[in-house]
Amino acid sequence: xxxxxxxxxxxxxxxxGGHAHSGGAEAAVRAGRIHDAASLExxxxxxxxxxxxxxxxxxxxxxxxxxxxxLDAAADARTPSPALRAAARRLGRQLLRAxxxxxxxxxxxxxxxxxxxxxxxxxxxxxxxxxxxxxxLDAAHVAAYESVGGPATxxxxxxxxxxxxxxxxxxxxxxxxxxxxxxxxxxxxxxRRDGPTALPAASSPLLDISAEAHASWPVRLFAS
Amino acid sequence: MHLDHAVTYPHRHTHSAxxxxxxxxxxxxxxxxxGPVGSGKTATVAALCRALRAEYSMAVVTNDIYTREDAEFLxxxxxxxxxxxxxxxxxxxxxxxxxDDISANLEAVEELEDAFREQAPLDLVLVESGGDNLTATFSxxxxxxxxxxxxxxxxxxxxxxxxxxxxTADLLVVNKTDLAPYVGSDLDRMARDAAEQRAGLPVVxxxxxxxxxxxxxxxxxxxxxxxxxxx
Numbered sequence: 001x002x003x004x005x006x007x008x009x010x011x012x013x014x015x016x017g018g019h020a021h022s023g024g025a026e027a028a029v030r031a032g033r034i035h036d037a038a039s040l041e042x043x044x045x046x047x048x049x050x051x052x053x054x055x056x057x058x059x060x061x062x063x064x065x066x067x068x069x070x071l072d073a074a075a076d077a078r079t080p081s082p083a084l085r086a087a088a089r090r091l092g093r094q095l096l097r098a099x100x101x102x103x104x105x106x107x108x109x110x111x112x113x114x115x116x117x118x119x120x121x122x123x124x125x126x127x128x129x130x131x132x133x134x135x136x137l138d139a140a141h142v143a144a145y146e147s148v149g150g151p152a153t154x155x156x157x158x159x160x161x162x163x164x165x166x167x168x169x170x171x172x173x174x175x176x177x178x179x180x181x182x183x184x185x186x187x188x189x190x191x192r193r194d195g196p197t198a199l200p201a202a203s204s205p206l207l208d209i210s211a212e213a214h215a216s217w218p219v220r221l222f223a224s
Numbered sequence: 225m226h227l228d229h230a231v232t233y234p235h236r237h238t239h240s241a242x243x244x245x246x247x248x249x250x251x252x253x254x255x256x257x258x259g260p261v262g263s264g265k266t267a268t269v270a271a272l273c274r275a276l277r278a279e280y281s282m283a284v285v286t287n288d289i290y291t292r293e294d295a296e297f298l299x300x301x302x303x304x305x306x307x308x309x310x311x312x313x314x315x316x317x318x319x320x321x322x323x324d325d326i327s328a329n330l331e332a333v334e335e336l337e338d339a340f341r342e343q344a345p346l347d348l349v350l351v352e353s354g355g356d357n358l359t360a361t362f363s364x365x366x367x368x369x370x371x372x373x374x375x376x377x378x379x380x381x382x383x384x385x386x387x388x389x390x391x392t393a394d395l396l397v398v399n400k401t402d403l404a405p406y407v408g409s410d411l412d413r414m415a416r417d418a419a420e421q422r423a424g425l426p427v428v429x430x431x432x433x434x435x436x437x438x439x440x441x442x443x444x445x446x447x448x449x450x451x452x453x454x455x
Contacts, residue, residue: 020313134443157316223328
């Protein structure tokens with residue numbers, strides 16, 4: 001594997017559209033659930049164990065080479081909110097564009113042909129990791145990190161939170177993030193044997209509900 | 225488990241920026257309009273739509289900072305049918321969406337192109353940035369040419385201050401010249417400073433309060449389209 005390729009893919013400046021999404025942080029800030037570094041950390045911890053774990057499992061399975069159509073259906077089944085499904089497919093399309101230009105590979109072309117309207121972002125992430133020569137565990141790390149990195153950056157913009165405090169939150173979450181990625185990668189191996197039902201299916205109803213509400217706001221800074 | 229590619233797979237660009245699409249057809253010319261908040265980007269886009277919509281099949285992408293205000297202004301003014309206007313959300317970073325990570329804007333442009341491919345393929349897509357600062361310019365991966373819009377009320381020292389928008393845009397528009405006497409802006413000085421900063425690139429002074437105030441910019445756009453089609 002190339003450790004540098006992992007850095008390129010995980011870099012927040014990788015041009016795949018993530019900067020316009022808050023991962024639910026904008027709705028949580030409005031509701032008062034995120035108001036300082038401690039509440040941001042609690043939010044991120046919850047998201048990491050739910051949406052983060054699910055995304056990491058899908059990404060690891062895709063990086064392992066499992067069937068992307070089945071994985072995309074599994075992602076749909078794990079994403080009850082229509083707003084979040086739409087956001088995931090849009091981000092998947094945006095990531096696929098960046099990935100095809102960055103790591104040209106037949107499997108990325110095949111994915112684009114199979115999903116003209118976009119596949120779920122974690123599935124695209126896994127196939128991208130594979131094309132970049134990365135391992136399933138690497139893909140899981142990127143997905144898990146994105147699940148908390150997005151809200152942390154968004155909160156800096158939304159609350160004017162001290163950016164050093166936000167990076168401190170991410171650093172404190174690192175050990176649990178490693179554990180989530182390991183769990184996701186193990187689940188991906190199980191899914192190769194038992195099918196996508198073996199992948200994590202943790203849910204966070206409040207994230208789903210607030211995503212639906214957020215999508216209807218007339219004035220907002222982030223797309224989701 | 226991963227594949228190591230023994231043979232290098234052909235490199236492509238952004239899968240959109242190439243002037244011809246996969247089927248060989250020439251895609252629409254993409255022109256970006258950037259500039260500070262309140263300088264008259266949306267008003268210029270509206271005026272261009274009115275001036276050019278009878279000649280060309282055109283569409284607009286707006287990058288509102290936190291609302292759909294600009295898109296809704298264009299809809300309310302009915303400068304184009306609603307299906308020809310798309311809004312992109314920028315996550316509080318308008319310059320990121322037009323320069324560092326153009327993926328959402330490319331999506332919006334391509335969706336508009338796809339929607340009209342059958343009936344009347346687009347000739348022109350205007351991409352309006354969210355109001356930003358003097359350093360915000362468009363990526364060459366997103367637009368083929370860019371217009372930077374400033375106004376006389378923002379201070380007549382802006383051309384002298386320069387910055388990437390003022391110095392490198394393909395066209396610099398100094399808007400609201402009708403306000404110059406009221407805000408004490410020296411148009412001659414702005415013209416001299418702009419000429420000095422721009423090394424021969426064109427500058428247009430306009431007031432959209434005048435009858436057909438956008439005609440010079442509209443002519444520039446027509447010339448760009450003619451050159452694009454002929455290339």
